[in-house]
Amino acid sequence: MLKVPFISSQEEESTVDAVIREAVATELPTDVSVEMPNPAVEVNNFSLWYGDFQAVTEVSIKFPRKKITAVIGPSGCGKSTLLRGINRMNELIGGVRTQGNVLLEGTNVYADAVDPVEVRRRVGMVFQKPNPFPRSIRDNILFGARVNGYQANEDELVEAALRSAALWDEVNHDLKQSGLALSGGQQQRLCIARAIAVSPEVLLMDEPCSALDPVATLKIEDLMRELAKDYTIIIVTHNMQQAARVSDFTAFMLSDDTARGKLIEFGPTTDLFTNPSDERTEAYITGRFG
């Protein structure tokens, strides 16, 4: 597990810092501002309980459209819970209660009239461990499309989704082979392709690279930058280099004695990493705790 991998000794700190600064300087667009007039996803005063256990406390955050937002924070601080709160995945667990709301393109996904199934079609999700269905690559892609009543040409959809996930060239010779036969990195890109195939507006990624080797990780990161041209992406990661490399914005969450799962700081990744306004953020990104 790459928890906070880049700081283990004094000596390394400076070089890694340099890497981050360089990454931030070279990779990030410079014209972003915190004020997002038209966010794709808006979380307002959102709290979530597992039974009596509160895991997220009054989080408010506006996820910018067609940008990548990284959610970072120590283990157990509620990152996954927040992410799964956006597409109502938490409801699959019994005894979950929420407060506040989540607006997807202005519609509250927790409104009574809204079906979580419809929410999940519009908000794709990629999981920590690649989880392709035990069937062919083609069927993996088409599953979501079929249940959602996709009626156009299936071959075109498969190719488009696989191309978008940068997997087409590696698998197009045999789309009938099992999704489980692919390598871990390929499986994860298949899962991304599968999510894209239902034409979501937002992609949620919960530590999508934590089970992958560095080469596969870089491939996914490139892919994410490419996908950000079309999708709003929210990624949870423990790898701060990754957050710095790929994200436009970063949100830092923390649990402490007063409340669990609070949003501490949110802003453009450059600012947050080079000039954090909260001392706890600074402590975390420099590896002094977490």
Next chain:
Amino acid sequence: MAEDTGTLGRSAAVFKASMQWRRLKSHFFVVLGLLSVLLGVVALLVLLVDVIVQGSGWLDWQFFTSFDSRFPARAGIKAALFGTLYMMVFTMLLAVPIGVMTAIYLEEYAGDNWFTQFIQVNIANLAGVPSIVYGLLGLQVFVRIMEMGRSVLAGSCTMALLILPIIIVASREAIRAVPPSMREASFALGASKWETVRHHVLPYALPGMLTGAILAAARAIGETAPLITIGALTFVPFLPEHPLDRFTVLPIQIFNWVSRAQSEFHHLAAAGIIVLLVVLIILNSVAIYLRQRLRTRY
């Protein structure tokens, strides 16, 4: 990239599934599932209510203290009760030690080789052999070759073989639940293998083994076919006094009464079923209680 995603169509226009219809299918399935569950629950309730209605009027003192009779009003389950009791005592005396010892061997002593594998596969297969085939085994081996006759002892030996796989599996699970650290601590103090098993593994695994043994007993008490096959009697106007005496048991008595044409005997059968079910409920309650205590203790 841009034209690739273009074919996907960002709008929901290409997705035409009716949400209502999809939701309806889920609801429909829940109804189907509930109906299936209901079939089981209703069957059980109807069975219990019917048995109680038919049989409870016949449950009197005389029913417990009389032998079977051609006259329904005078018939009772005395011989069957004692037969069941004797048979169960012998069966458990045979099956529990053998089952527990086998489990100890497989869990603590056996190496990981083809022979162990063979024993395990063999036990799994024995668990799937129809009970009446055990009856044929008992008839040929215990009744005929070993000359026990159609006796309590022959029945117990047959029944012991039948429930052995159940006891072995339960005992193995109980032994496997013993933390390895316990064994290591004992070994580190210089205890031998058997001393470790005897003083640390067995006491810890005992409640679990006991639970398994009780459940196996519940299975044996309700078994009918193998005992009919070895020739347990259906009409027994006496109490067995010797392991080699002939006998009957509760389920055979019930079978006998069900098979008669007059409806009075069906009431007797229902009364016998009530007794049998009460015994089973008591046994299972004890097993559940033990299991619960086991859970709270560790």
Next chain:
Amino acid sequence: MAEDVSPFSHYPPRNDMSSRASRRFKEEAIRYVLLATATLSIVTTLGILLSLTGETLFFFREVSLVEFLTETEWTPLFAIKKFGIWPLVTATALVAFIALAVAIPTGLLIAIYLSEFASTRVRDVVKPVLEVLAGVPTVVYGYFALTLVTPILQEFIPGMRIFNALSAGIVMGIMIIPMVASLSEDAIGAVPQALREGAYGLGATRFEVALQVVVPAALSGIVASAVLALSRAVGETMIVSIAAGQNPTFTLDPRVPIETMTAYIVQVSLGDTPFASLEYRTIFAVGIMLFFLTFAMNIFAHWFVRRFREEYD
């Protein structure tokens, strides 16, 4: 002096690290006793095989295998003896078919419902009920079939006799429901949660996740549970002995009395058949068929699960 005698001085001398012979002997003896008991299970299997084949060989000295497998009449207890096994086989198959037609859909529906749809509260109520249903002795189910189900069927179906395959089959099916439900639920429970989440994350409904993702992924286990249920139905004795009759008729009519293989063994056992008579040997010939049929099904079920199980890492 008291201080001179340390409690540690009571141990045997330390220069020898090999254990005492008596202790080692005891350990070895115990190992062999335990091994002997473990071997008993193999002896049991051998016993079954030998006792069945022995008498069966004697049987086939007097009756030709051709007659056994081609005749369609089974009358070993009559004056004119015919030894065609088919009436018993078709009867067994008929009852088992009816039982599975009840047990497999119901058991599978229950399993899917409990693991994918039901709340924990419902599950906590239903599971004990199924366990109780599974623990009811078969003789009680026989009573249920004969005295309760058959009269109800007679109300609705013309020509329904007191002893018939339908009533026995339906009740046997109810008896097998818990087994199918619990084995299928095990198979469904082994499907990784991540697979369900993947499907839900794509906007699938519960129904779609259950039927299109979970059930296909658990299919090998579900097939195995069906085969084990069949094996159980074929070997079941008391329900058919009580409710299906003792008339070896070569028919597939579920309304008339028939006789299954197991019921025939019971019928002969109830009479006082002398050892070494031909009648005595018939039950072993029938028994060996029963044994190999169920054995083959059990082996197949276990092999099938192992062969077609999806490997998730």
